[in-house]
Amino acid sequence: MEGDGSDPEPPDAGEDSKSENGENAPIYCICRKPDINCFMIGCDSCNEWFHGDCIRITEKMAKAIREWYCRECREKDPKLEIRYRHKKSRERDGNERDSSEPRDEGGGRKRPVPDPDLQRRAGSGTGVGAMLARGSPSPHKSSPQPLVVTPSQHHQQQQQIKRSARMCGECEACRRTEDCGHCDFCRDMKKFGGPNKIRQKCRLRQCQLRARESYKYFPSSLSPVTPSESLPRPRRPPPTQQQPQPSQKLGRIREDEGAVASSAVKEPPEATATPEPLSDEDLTLDPDLYQDFCAGAFDDHGLPWMSDTEESPFLDPALRKRAVKVKHVKRREKKSEKKKEERYKRHRQKQKHKDKWKHPERADAKDPASLPQCLGPGCVRAAQPGSKYCSDDCGMKLAANRIYEILPQRIQQWQQSPCIAEEHGKKLLERIRREQQSARTRLQEMERRFHELEAIILRAKQQAVREDEESNENDSDDTDLQIFCVSCGHPINPRVALRHMERCYAKYESQTSFGSMYPTRIEGATRLFCDVYNPQSKTYCKRLQVLCPEHSRDPKVPADEVCGCPLVRDVFELTGDFCRLPKRQCNRHYCWEKLRRAEVDLERVRVWYKLDELFEQERNVRTAMTNRAGLLALMLHQTIQHDPLTTDLRSSADR
Amino acid sequence: AAEEPGAAFSSAWRREEVPEKPNYALKLTLVGHTAAVSSVKFSPDGEWLASSSADRVIIIWGAYDGKYKKTLYGHNLEISDVAWSSDSSCLVSASDDKTLRIWDVRSGKCLKTLQGHNDYVFCCNFNPASTLIVSGSFDESVKIWEVKTGKCLKTLTAHSDPVSAVHFNSMGSLIVSGSYDGLCRIWDAASGQCLKTLAVDDNLPVSFVKFSPNGKYILTSTLDSTLKLWDYSRGRCLKTYTGHKNEKYCVFANFSVTGGKWIVSGSEDNLVYIWNIQTKEIVQKLQGHTDVVIAAACHPTENIIASAALENDKTIKLWMSDY
Numbered sequence: 012m013e014g015d016g017s018d019p020e021p022p023d024a025g026e027d028s029k030s031e032n033g034e035n036a037p038i039y040c041i042c043r044k045p046d047i048n049c050f051m052i053g054c055d056s057c058n059e060w061f062h063g064d065c066i067r068i069t070e071k072m073a074k075a076i077r078e079w080y081c082r083e084c085r086e087k088d089p090k091l092e093i094r095y096r097h098k099k100s101r102e103r104d105g106n107e108r109d110s111s112e113p114r115d116e117g118g119g120r121k122r123p124v125p126d127p128d129l130q131r132r133a134g135s136g137t138g139v140g141a142m143l144a145r146g147s148p149s150p151h152k153s154s155p156q157p158l159v160v161t162p163s164q165h166h167q168q169q170q171q172i173k174r175s176a177r178m179c180g181e182c183e184a185c186r187r188t189e190d191c192g193h194c195d196f197c198r199d200m201k202k203f204g205g206p207n208k209i210r211q212k213c214r215l216r217q218c219q220l221r222a223r224e225s226y227k228y229f230p231s232s233l234s235p236v237t238p239s240e241s242l243p244r245p246r247r248p249p250p251t252q253q254q255p256q257p258s259q260k261l262g263r264i265r266e267d268e269g270a271v272a273s274s275a276v277k278e279p280p281e282a283t284a285t286p287e288p289l290s291d292e293d294l295t296l297d298p299d300l301y302q303d304f305c306a307g308a309f310d311d312h313g314l315p316w317m318s319d320t321e322e323s324p325f326l327d328p329a330l331r332k333r334a335v336k337v338k339h340v341k342r343r344e345k346k347s348e349k350k351k352e353e354r355y356k357r358h359r360q361k362q363k364h365k366d367k368w369k370h371p372e373r374a375d376a377k378d379p380a381s382l383p384q385c386l387g388p389g390c391v392r393a394a395q396p397g398s399k400y401c402s403d404d405c406g407m408k409l410a411a412n413r414i415y416e417i418l419p420q421r422i423q424q425w426q427q428s429p430c431i432a433e434e435h436g437k438k439l440l441e442r443i444r445r446e447q448q449s450a451r452t453r454l455q456e457m458e459r460r461f462h463e464l465e466a467i468i469l470r471a472k473q474q475a476v477r478e479d480e481e482s483n484e485n486d487s488d489d490t491d492l493q494i495f496c497v498s499c500g501h502p503i504n505p506r507v508a509l510r511h512m513e514r515c516y517a518k519y520e521s522q523t524s525f526g527s528m529y530p531t532r533i534e535g536a537t538r539l540f541c542d543v544y545n546p547q548s549k550t551y552c553k554r555l556q557v558l559c560p561e562h563s564r565d566p567k568v569p570a571d572e573v574c575g576c577p578l579v580r581d582v583f584e585l586t587g588d589f590c591r592l593p594k595r596q597c598n599r600h601y602c603w604e605k606l607r608r609a610e611v612d613l614e615r616v617r618v619w620y621k622l623d624e625l626f627e628q629e630r631n632v633r634t635a636m637t638n639r640a641g642l643l644a645l646m647l648h649q650t651i652q653h654d655p656l657t658t659d660l661r662s663s664a665d666r
Numbered sequence: 667a668a669e670e671p672g673a674a675f676s677s678a679w680r681r682e683e684v685p686e687k688p689n690y691a692l693k694l695t696l697v698g699h700t701a702a703v704s705s706v707k708f709s710p711d712g713e714w715l716a717s718s719s720a721d722r723v724i725i726i727w728g729a730y731d732g733k734y735k736k737t738l739y740g741h742n743l744e745i746s747d748v749a750w751s752s753d754s755s756c757l758v759s760a761s762d763d764k765t766l767r768i769w770d771v772r773s774g775k776c777l778k779t780l781q782g783h784n785d786y787v788f789c790c791n792f793n794p795a796s797t798l799i800v801s802g803s804f805d806e807s808v809k810i811w812e813v814k815t816g817k818c819l820k821t822l823t824a825h826s827d828p829v830s831a832v833h834f835n836s837m838g839s840l841i842v843s844g845s846y847d848g849l850c851r852i853w854d855a856a857s858g859q860c861l862k863t864l865a866v867d868d869n870l871p872v873s874f875v876k877f878s879p880n881g882k883y884i885l886t887s888t889l890d891s892t893l894k895l896w897d898y899s900r901g902r903c904l905k906t907y908t909g910h911k912n913e914k915y916c917v918f919a920n921f922s923v924t925g926g927k928w929i930v931s932g933s934e935d936n937l938v939y940i941w942n943i944q945t946k947e948i949v950q951k952l953q954g955h956t957d958v959v960i961a962a963a964c965h966p967t968e969n970i971i972a973s974a975a976l977e978n979d980k981t982i983k984l985w986m987s988d989y
């Protein structure tokens with residue numbers, strides 16, 4: 012029955028009410044009164060109820076009591092002891108300083124660990140100290156009793172040690188308030204200058220009951236400890252050499268403290284220190300590393316939390332291998348629901364994955380004393396941790412030697428048989444070159460036309476104006492027919508239609524930009540692109556220069572300039588004659604030079620594009636050809652010919 | 667009377683008489699993968715050999731000289747299968763990272779990544795027109811993808827166990843899929859309807875299926891070291907080929923039709939087995955690998971066999987025969 016006397020139920024007759032003297036109300040307590048209106052507490056063995064006032068237990072005190080036995084029962088049976096609760100709601104009551112029964116009961120209290128923190132917390136040394144000294148530390152598996160009724164004249168901050176999934180709140184470690192600053196977890200903390208990668212509580216603050224085994228800290232004299240505790244999570248670099256020393260100092264301090272409270276200290280951690288053999292964290296442990304730590308490789312004393320050599324059999328390679336398999340199988344089984352066993356897979360991928368991860372760890376884990384020898388040729392120094400070489404130089408030397416050894420042989424092998432891809436490549440190159448040739452000739456053709464056109468235009472300009480001829484255009488133009496402008500949509504007279512549309516188009520086009528980031532740099536091309544720099548968009552205008560409505564305005568036409576457009580008969584045949592009308596008036600051949608020039612330029616641009624494409628192709632083929640027998644390719648791959656006569660597997664007919 | 671399978675194959679006779687046995691001999695060994703090779707395929711034009719591996723890369727070799735050509739990088743996990751398009755310009759690869767990738771062989775770039783499967787993608791193939799890709803996966807489904815857009819057109823809830831092989835027939839109208847549940851199903855490629863189910867063996871996983879070149883027969887391989895040739899329209903098993911060992915891995919098997927008519931398959935006893943299609947007897951066993959021969963491919967025009975082995979070996983061997 013819970014000794015929670017706050018709700019006193021009407022009790023059964025206890026042993027004190029020996030005489031049912033016919034009174035209506037049953038009587039209780041040592042005072043034998045039937046008064047039940049005050050606070051009462053019930054004995055868990057005799058079930059008698061006692062007034063709090065009579066036995067000097069307040070309600071508050073009782074709140075913290077879990078099991079309570081009356082004085083008589085306790086005297087009769089020395090084994091019965093009052094058990095207290097260790098709850099947040101625990102409060103200390105300064106009034107209980109008087110030595111009364113509760114004090115004696117307090118004597119039965121377990122206060123095994125003389126935690127210095129706790130002493131400090133409790134405030135006055137004398138009272139508590141005396142109390143503590145009186146208290147005989149008795150071995151109890153259950154968590155040590157807190158200082159429930161410990162008097163303290165001045166209340167320290169009530170440390171409500173919270174409980175959580177990983178904190179019991181009652182053990183030594185949970186009671187600590189400060190991080191030690193020396194263990195690996197502390198050193199990882201930001202406040203101690205660490206990288207905050209591990210992110211765990213201080214080792215000394217890992218709850219002895221509830222924390223993960225590998226996080227805990229055990230003083231060296233205690234039970235075996237899994238070495239992986241001090242190892243960080245797999246794949247992280249191990250602590251460097253400096254680290255063990257400060258922690259080792261700490262260890263000594265701890266051991267001293269531990270000595271004070273001798274057996275009591277040992278037992279709780281031991282009880283909870285059953286190392287879970289093959290938990291996930293332990294699996295990637297390297298037994299070599301463990302050996303090294305045990306042997307005190309870093310310093311004389313070794314790490315306090317790993318100095319127990321009993322553990323070597325615990326994690327010998329065989330066990331570790333088994334550990335590996337366990338995890339391996341577990342992971343597989345997770346994936347397959349029914350009987351999809353791993354044998355159905357094409358290859359053991361998971362295994363490979365794991366193996367891949369293992370190897371770098373293995374290298375990482377070695378320490379200088381038993382590191383492998385550097386693989387550099389002729390080098391007798393130890394390799395760096397995490398590497399196969401003692402220095403970059405050695406690595407380079409080895410790589411160079413390797414290349415000298417293997418490469419000539421590979422090159423020979425390569426050249427033994429004709430490379431068919433090479434032949435293809437060569438053919439391709441031939442073709443590309445031919446095409447490039449043809450493109451160039453086309454280009455030349457274009458240039459020629461360009462020049463021709465210029466000549467024509469020039470000549471036309473030199474003609475005199477003969478306005479009289481053909482002043483009235485032979486137009487039976489229907490002036491009532493209205494054409495709609497393509498750009499603006501307004502109806503216009505067909506006679507001026509061309510002129511209008513050109514102007515209209517230019518007007519709209521000039522509002523948009525069309526450019527690229529790069530200026531044109533083509534050798535041999537006189538005038539192709541407009542290339543006017545637009546500072547806003549940082550682009551060069553890529554319209555044809557002759558045509559660009561944005562950047563080239565139509566030049567003012569002087570009054571006497573002749574149109575000069577070569578006249579044609581039946582669209583294609585040149586008559587050799589030129590239009591003599593003044594340019595300003597000629598409506599048929601409006602802008603003819605511009606358009607012709609543009610035509611030629613466009614062709615040229617096209618040919619340049621084609622050439623560019625061919626260059627690109629050629630470049631690709633060339634790089635493919637060079638890379639094929641490149642250093643890397645040769646070193647990584649090999650083709651062994653078993654039959655020196657048959658270098659080409661094609662039957663000769665197909666070649 | 668049922669048609670003899672041998673007569674149904676298109677012939678490419680080199681000699682007048684049909685020789686009894688081929689004389690495949692080891693010609694080239696291609697070294698270069700750093701992990702087990704999972705699949706080898708010849709390109710339809712016969713120029714290249716593509717090999718996929720557990721080291722997450724595909725390597726392309728010259729088919730005739732065995733020289734290394736190119737490596738395709740891109741997958742995050744091991745690759746289980748690779749297949750060529752009919753014009754030999756594209757490859758599709760199926761990987762454990764639940765995706766398929768379409769590669770352009772010439773440039774070596776990955777054109778598209780096809781995502782949609784929920785588990786390892788195990789097998790893949792193009793259709794003869796190379797407009798579709800069919801893939802089978804550990805998530806028990808078969809998906810049909812469009813090459814151009816990379817979208818999944820259809821998902822067939824094909825089986826109740828991982829799908830181990832998918833193949834189009836030579837017309838591109840049918841898909842055959844085999845799975846560990848012991849069934850072989852034939853689907854209409856256009857509609858996705860299941861046309862036929864062959865219960866190859868109730869308890870035994872089907873590790874490989876393939877249409878014959880003329881499309882009338884299916885070759886199935888089960889994990890009891892048996893290869894069977896079925897007339898699927900009638901659902902009858904016509905021939906059975908045994909003698910090799912296949913109890914664990916999904917080993918490829920092939921029809922060799924360039925010279926004599928053979929069935930070629932890898933085996934878990936490190937040999938390549940060749941059977942006469944008609945007589946079902948083993949006509950040759952090719953020795954040379956040091957690990958399970960998981961893949962064997964036949965050249966489309968020459969009498970060349972390519973075989974690949976697992977991680978103990980990691981090489982691809984090219985064998986040539988006169989007939």
